[in-house]
Amino acid sequence: MVADMSYSTVSNVIDTWEEIRRTENYEEVVGTALFLKFFNLEPEAKIIFGFKDNNDLEDLAKSRRFIKHAKYFIQMIDKALGMLGPDIELLTEILLELGQKHVSYGVRPEFFPSMGRALIHAVQSILGDSRFTPDVKDSWVEVYGALSYDMIRAQKL
Ligand code: HEM
Structure with a gap:
């Protein structure tokens, strides 16, 4: 749950996120790396985004809908990071609602x-191994785990 994250976990993620934001065109850079990896791992999920299963991944990356979700996703992470702390209850409510919307989009919990994994890959590829230390990696894994935990449990409410 988002409410369980420690200060050092959150600050590790915020610090490295700030660094990524300084990359030119960061939303698209992160988003493209993220989704190329994601569709590689879950080719079946392409259908949810309105793509035929046999579409070439490079074409997918140029698709407007693909880029749009990549931006939504990054903006949600941004928003969530900004709400940790005093707005934590409101953030939990937003994530529960977002989780329920995802059911209607056809998103299955196993995705x-x-x-x-795709998010970690994208962040690592931008930060580079010297900056993406094991400690930083653990923090990202924990923050993503907390966000998705609230979204997934909403799917079962
Ligand atoms: C922690 C994980 C995730 C976050 C934070 C996230 C965030 C978002 C946000 C903020 C939106 C726009 C919401 C709105 O309609 O108001 C959205 C839409 C959507 N998301 Fe996610 N998402 C996550 C995981 C996933 C996964 C795993 C999938 C697919 C396998 C997915 C597929 C979609 C789809 C299909 C839409 C509708 C947008 C469209 O059709 O273009 N999301 N997501």
């Missing part, structure tokens, strides 16, 4: 771990 969430792959999205997490």
